[in-house]
Ligand code: HEM
């Protein structure tokens with residue numbers, strides 16, 4: 278199959294979960310191209326880390342439902358994309374019991390990251406501009 | 408090591424860089440979700456971590472993070488283009504070189520803006 282180099286994973290011929298994951302890596306990749314670069318540019322070119330205190334996040338950023346939704350979408354895409362990607366990496370290097378162990382740990386960390394990210398973006402009270 | 412397994416000149420390097428950058432950004436995201444979680448849970452600790460982001464070593468790491476993201480994103484588009492239009496694989500090297508042109512063209516000014524405050528500009 279791999280007659281040419283393309284550095285991505287070849288499309289699985291099996292169908293089912295593997296094929297769905299293959300498509301999802303591409304769908305989330307396109308989404309991240311916009312979301313992640315927009316986010317990075319916002320934090321570095323529009324603003325600067327020296328001004329991005331917790332108060333700034335509450336009053337300037339998470340004062341808006343739009344930006345909360347944007348951040349949550351970015352969170353969801355990046356967690357699914359990065360953890361599915363790390364799953365491929367793990368399966369390339371490990372097999373048998375080590376693989377099962379590493380994948381279980383990976384999924385647990387993924388779930389924790391997703392929950393923590395969701396909890397904070399939902400729980401900070403919405404402050405209305407005065 | 409599988410990372411060094413022969414996959415054909417540019418294609419192999421493109422693949423190794425894609426994997427390394429993907430893992431690096433993943434590591435950053437683990438840290439990042441934790442620090443933003445602290446912004447809600449313990450704002451003082453978050454503000455302390457933020458001082459590192461705004462410091463010179465912090466900025467150097469952000470430039471590296473931005474470089475990893477830019478390479479991974481551009482190469483990701485290249486992979487997808489070839490997956491969905493297989494005839495483009497005949498030009499995979501050319502697209503890869505075009506990616507480096509964009510990488511330098513966007514990356515250098517970006518790095519400059521990120522590093523500026525470290526020089527007091
Ligand atoms: C900026 C937009 C991005 C694009 C266009 C993109 C695209 C891609 C593509 C096309 C693949 C190959 C999938 C496959 O072979 O099935 C991939 C793999 C991967 N991506 Fe991304 N991605 C992006 C952002 C990210 C981010 C932000 C992270 C980490 C947080 C990440 C982590 C990974 C990992 C770990 C892999 C697996 C690498 C491997 O199998 O060698 N990606 N990405």
Ligand code: HEM
Pocket residue numbers: 313316317320326329334338344348349351352353355393394395397398436439440443444460469472476
């Ligand atoms: C060093 C560069 C970065 C800085 C300084 C930074 C800063 C921030 C800040 C201040 C927030 C709070 C909300 C907001 O302002 O929108 C945030 C949220 C977030 N960032 Fe970043 N960011 C950086 C890079 C990234 C990258 C590369 C990714 C992933 C591709 C990312 C993913 C996220 C996510 C998912 C959230 C929302 C977290 C949540 O809802 O719990 N960030 N970031």
